[in-house]
Amino acid sequence: MAGTNPDRGVSVSTVLGRRLGGELLRMREACGLRQAAAAEALTASVAKVAKMERGLVPMRDPDVRALCHLYGEHDEEAISRLLELAKTDRGRRKAKGWWNQYPELGSLIEYVALEDIARGVRTWQGSMVPGLLQTPAYAHALAVGNAYWEDPEEIERFVAAKMARQGRLSDSAPLELWAVVGEGALRQLVGGREVMREQLTHLVDVSELPNVKLQVVPFLAGSHPGLSSTFSIVTFADAGAMDVVYAETTSSILWLESQADALRHDRTFDRIVRNGLVPQDSIALIKEIRREL
Template sequence: MGNNPDRGRTITTVLGRRLGGELLQMREACGLRQMHAAEALTASVTKVAKIERGQVPMRDPDVRALCHLYGQSDEAVIGKLLALAKADRERRKAHGWWNQYPQLQAMVEYVALEDIATNIRTWQLAIVPGLLQTADYARALAVGNGHWEDPDEIEPFVESRMARQARLDGENPLELWAVVHEAALRQLVGGRDVMRAQLEHLLDLARRPNVKLQVLPYLAGAHPGMTSAFTIVSFTEPGALDVVHVDTASSTLWLESNTDADHHNGLFDRLTRLSLAQRNSVRLIDGILKEM
């Protein structure tokens, strides 16, 4: 992987695109043009185009003005858009700790959103989720994937992964719900000693009130999560303002529509029902640990 010092300074537009897309749909639904929105905001058509593409932040009065213009009076809908605009503004002005780690590379956008999220639900097929990894496990993964041109970059990458885990602590810790396939717990990443320590770490984390951990066992058979892993990032109550992150071997996908969010929320719900309850998941992890 190359070292791009500017990558960590990139401002995410995921939330802005989500907000702009919803406002665009509202405008088109009532048959108005960008010039009408520009008049309502006393702004240029160019600015409205940038808003709808998620390229600029929005003030609360502008959100309300456009909702009024588009005939949207439902305070629940307006409140959702205002919350999205606020989260987008906070992200744009943030100068996060991740900027000092160019090794994060393509993960920068995800980590920046993770930093302001209130709730994360993740389904992992083959690895322990990053927020639950030990340093040795993360290091073994980095070595194993073979992407690093410079081995000296691996250690800062591991440090950055450990820094992410600070979100699980503090006065307002991140609520994490992780569903992990049994295969990820049996794969000897880094060898038996590393995996023993990783499994012990999972057992410790499962005791935290803000961490829910379930295991999907081999015995579950075919299941709806077989095609890919994914993470649902939420910024308010569960189900609101969700964006979905999907990491592939060659790219990172952000799925931002309500349809995509609803689809993956449904997938996650089905996976949780197929998985062991947390207490039984803990027993399974403990059993795998004893086998090692």
């Protein structure tokens, strides 16, 4: 997904662009200004301001800073956060990553592209092992069970793309992954006993990476905030500064891009974590489940 010149051509909305535009829109409305005032400050058209607020075009640093000052925001830390968001979005729009070779990823492409430039991901999965921690056999069994593809070659390419994602856990600037998994995900016999034994062994092994934190929420935890949802919080700077939340259902992809949504899910994730076992006990439970198989 590539950005275009703000004043001409087809524009493309991106997750980070919408997050930045939404922040600026909120600031503008809070001080009671119309888009015409923003356009005048930038010596631009109202149409361009509208595109900026909808995340349709990349934003230049001088424009971000000018709008912050117009809206009464002079705190350098807050402005720097928005400038970093604008920079990250520009980089995302220019990226021509490996994921574009895999149309089988479908709506996952935008998530994978963001994961590739993210600093960290916190993910809660109650019923399956997170994609970044799946073995090829487990990922293949999930894809077959999903019954989305009829062509075996498409399944193989989808699995290959999932495995390529995992390179982020061991590259030169590895992704910080904090994965919280429900006990049910570890006991569901995806692909059969041999596949699950291999998958559980892989979880034990990957948990030893310094950038991976793995916790399990046991059945004994009872009711907790994660029972009705699964989600991932993607972080591009300091936690909370410019997070976006990704949630997936059987029929749709949902991006929650506002700071309020990010903070809400951050608190929910913390509450889920409090219901989970500490990493050492989590690994002990994984090994116990593996022995039972």
